Amino acid sequence: MLPIILLSVFGIVLLFLGFLKTRAVLLPAALLFILIALGAGFLEWNKSYLYFGDMLLINNLAILFSTIVLISAFMVVALSGDFLEDEMAQPAEYYAILLFSIVGAMMMIGYENLIMLFVGVEILSVSMYILTGSDKRNLRSNEAALKYFLMGSFATGFMLFGMALLYGAVGSFTLTDIKSYILLSHGRPSLLLYMGELLVLIGMLFKVSAAPFHFWTPDVYEGAPTLFTAFMSTVVKTAGFAALLQLLSVSFSAIYGFWWVILAAITALTLLAGNLTAVYQNSFKRMMAYSSISHAGYLLIGLAALGQQSRSALVFYSLAYSLATISAFGILLLVAKQHTTDGRPDESYSAFNGLSRNNPLLAFVLAVSMLSLAGIPLTAGFWGKFMLFSAAVDRGMVWILILAVLMSAVGIYYYFRVVIAMYFREGQAGRIRVAPFYQFILIAATALTIILGIVPGLFQNIM
Amino acid sequence: MVQIVFYLFILLTLGSAFGVLLTRNVLYAAFFLLLTLLGVAGLFVLAGADFLAVSQIMIYVGGVLVLIIFGVMLTHTKDAGQTDFTRPNYVLTRHRGWLWALVVAGGIFSVLYSALVRANFVLFGREPFFESTVDTIGRQLMTEFVVPFEIAGVLLLVALIGASTLAASSRPDR
Amino acid sequence: MNTTYLPSDYLPIFIQLVLALGFIVGSMIVSHNIGPKRHSEKKDDPFECGIPVKGDARTPISIKYFLIAILFVLFDVEVIFLYPWAVNFKGLGMEGFIEMILFMGLLLAGFYYILRKGVLKWE
Numbered sequence: 001m002l003p004i005i006l007l008s009v010f011g012i013v014l015l016f017l018g019f020l021k022t023r024a025v026l027l028p029a030a031l032l033f034i035l036i037a038l039g040a041g042f043l044e045w046n047k048s049y050l051y052f053g054d055m056l057l058i059n060n061l062a063i064l065f066s067t068i069v070l071i072s073a074f075m076v077v078a079l080s081g082d083f084l085e086d087e088m089a090q091p092a093e094y095y096a097i098l099l100f101s102i103v104g105a106m107m108m109i110g111y112e113n114l115i116m117l118f119v120g121v122e123i124l125s126v127s128m129y130i131l132t133g134s135d136k137r138n139l140r141s142n143e144a145a146l147k148y149f150l151m152g153s154f155a156t157g158f159m160l161f162g163m164a165l166l167y168g169a170v171g172s173f174t175l176t177d178i179k180s181y182i183l184l185s186h187g188r189p190s191l192l193l194y195m196g197e198l199l200v201l202i203g204m205l206f207k208v209s210a211a212p213f214h215f216w217t218p219d220v221y222e223g224a225p226t227l228f229t230a231f232m233s234t235v236v237k238t239a240g241f242a243a244l245l246q247l248l249s250v251s252f253s254a255i256y257g258f259w260w261v262i263l264a265a266i267t268a269l270t271l272l273a274g275n276l277t278a279v280y281q282n283s284f285k286r287m288m289a290y291s292s293i294s295h296a297g298y299l300l301i302g303l304a305a306l307g308q309q310s311r312s313a314l315v316f317y318s319l320a321y322s323l324a325t326i327s328a329f330g331i332l333l334l335v336a337k338q339h340t341t342d343g344r345p346d347e348s349y350s351a352f353n354g355l356s357r358n359n360p361l362l363a364f365v366l367a368v369s370m371l372s373l374a375g376i377p378l379t380a381g382f383w384g385k386f387m388l389f390s391a392a393v394d395r396g397m398v399w400i401l402i403l404a405v406l407m408s409a410v411g412i413y414y415y416f417r418v419v420i421a422m423y424f425r426e427g428q429a430g431r432i433r434v435a436p437f438y439q440f441i442l443i444a445a446t447a448l449t450i451i452l453g454i455v456p457g458l459f460q461n462i463m
Numbered sequence: 464m465v466q467i468v469f470y471l472f473i474l475l476t477l478g479s480a481f482g483v484l485l486t487r488n489v490l491y492a493a494f495f496l497l498l499t500l501l502g503v504a505g506l507f508v509l510a511g512a513d514f515l516a517v518s519q520i521m522i523y524v525g526g527v528l529v530l531i532i533f534g535v536m537l538t539h540t541k542d543a544g545q546t547d548f549t550r551p552n553y554v555l556t557r558h559r560g561w562l563w564a565l566v567v568a569g570g571i572f573s574v575l576y577s578a579l580v581r582a583n584f585v586l587f588g589r590e591p592f593f594e595s596t597v598d599t600i601g602r603q604l605m606t607e608f609v610v611p612f613e614i615a616g617v618l619l620l621v622a623l624i625g626a627s628t629l630a631a632s633s634r635p636d637r
Numbered sequence: 638m639n640t641t642y643l644p645s646d647y648l649p650i651f652i653q654l655v656l657a658l659g660f661i662v663g664s665m666i667v668s669h670n671i672g673p674k675r676h677s678e679k680k681d682d683p684f685e686c687g688i689p690v691k692g693d694a695r696t697p698i699s700i701k702y703f704l705i706a707i708l709f710v711l712f713d714v715e716v717i718f719l720y721p722w723a724v725n726f727k728g729l730g731m732e733g734f735i736e737m738i739l740f741m742g743l744l745l746a747g748f749y750y751i752l753r754k755g756v757l758k759w760e
Binding site for chain 1: 575577578579581611614615618621622624628629
Binding site for chain 3: 464465468508514517518521522525526527529530533534536537597598600601602604605606609612613615616617619620622623624626627630631
């Protein structure tokens, strides 16, 4: 609870720091605020609290998910030095909105009442619409913001309608009330409940870009400024899956037989759509958008095979995915600035040609992150996939497992295109200057990816 | 009597909703939307949600609609000719058929309809009572739902910042 | 305070609405149909004398109007929350007052931000 209050206040403080003459104070202030929130979150470790009349549930799972969100946000902010130099950018506003959006994400993670979920989703989505369109000179960015806004509000409408139906069936918005309603109905809950659950699921699956609702993702991810794409693909996804996990495991575990088939079908569709389309992309950024869809598919396996293992598997996978994604986008940001086509950064694969020659460190960071996303052993991504797959085995979902393994093999193909471009292609990439702090963040993310890949038990002991 | 007024409002809502769909002029569509929203407000009153009706009129009719009309005026261009956007607002563009739209919309409608008809609402079967809801809403908002209420303030603040960053000219004139 | 009501209590409002709309629509139709109409090039001009008319009246307006409308909607939503609070003002006591101050404070911070940013400046 404390981090939510703190971040709301800090957001306003940052907004007003923007009126100072110098912009230099903004970045450290934002980083400091996120660290304070991170520390405040751990004050509640190992205590399980329900706050404010059953509105918010803080337990270890919620704290772990919010930690991932905060770490992702910290890294994104740390990589955002460019804004301070750009005359047109409004860094104070961006940072303030980022902090507010974390408030929304944390509400989505720890909600106990559907109202909280709705307000959280709205805060996060509205912030993302704004940040997507923040590059006002770029027509692509404007288009992406508009698309995202229209589609997103449509999905929110579905979700709200679903919540209304759930209320109609249960007479309460609280997750545990929904659960006890289902248990008391002797296996024959009202039809409204099923409809409501489906509509809420549709709304949430849209936010995490699962397959039939994924069509907005490539355009929005490509149009948004790269840094905010990194934020979107990590924070929104982590918070969205935490919210789905909460909803399905607390409220609807009693009617697992109803929704697991639907979720499994969506998982299969997401895996197919994300991976197969990613193969045909020429732009690295667009490939990352499809890759984020495919990772939504892997994460959905954990939900469809809901069980003892899936909680820790989802947390671990979210962490591994976030670390790898942010470092990949961090490198893209640096590389794309070197080559411009028509005044815009070049985000195609060819921009990475021969990167390893003069920038071995950057190439290594990107290679590790690609390996982790592809799920190669000795990286965190491998263990994430392993844990999710073994959750599926526990439930006996063999066909989904086979599909997921096949699709991982497809994934290796498109992730390795970048690695090949960096190490085996000729290119005229000069030495890229990297600020020391920027470099530190990239190295830290890579180190964490490798450490988690070698000793995943380190993390499981925390759980 | 109440039944007749109810059906009148339904007629108003549905009729002007169709007007929004079928009219050729964007501005007319906005005015038809006004009628639709008024009709919905009337339905809210008849459903015993008086506060909701008042907020509907204040926010949607008084605010959002003005916003829409400003938006129309903002984007209006002279002699745009017969483009896709000046035609009547058929549900989909010419690139796609009607079939999919009808299948999806009809499917959702039929499922929802059957669900709502057969559903047993918690409040179902109680005598309809018309009590002013402002009082209850106020008490609930300030006690049970105080956290979402305060955080809705954050949401409004985000929207405010977003509107001023996106819409205002960002010339660095400090 | 009388808190129960019947839908028929809204009848006066409804009648007034119908009368107001009916008067406007009726008088417009009547005046269009009764009055004599003579069309000519000069008569159809918006101004019969002075500088010849140029261009279209419906030019795109400044974005500033739009921004003000957005801000209006936001504060409108805020005001809506005030009504149910005001009705219960006495019952909620100090606690409710502080809660409302907090909520208003968030938006007032936004308002101050807008003023400082010069969004409302009109040159």
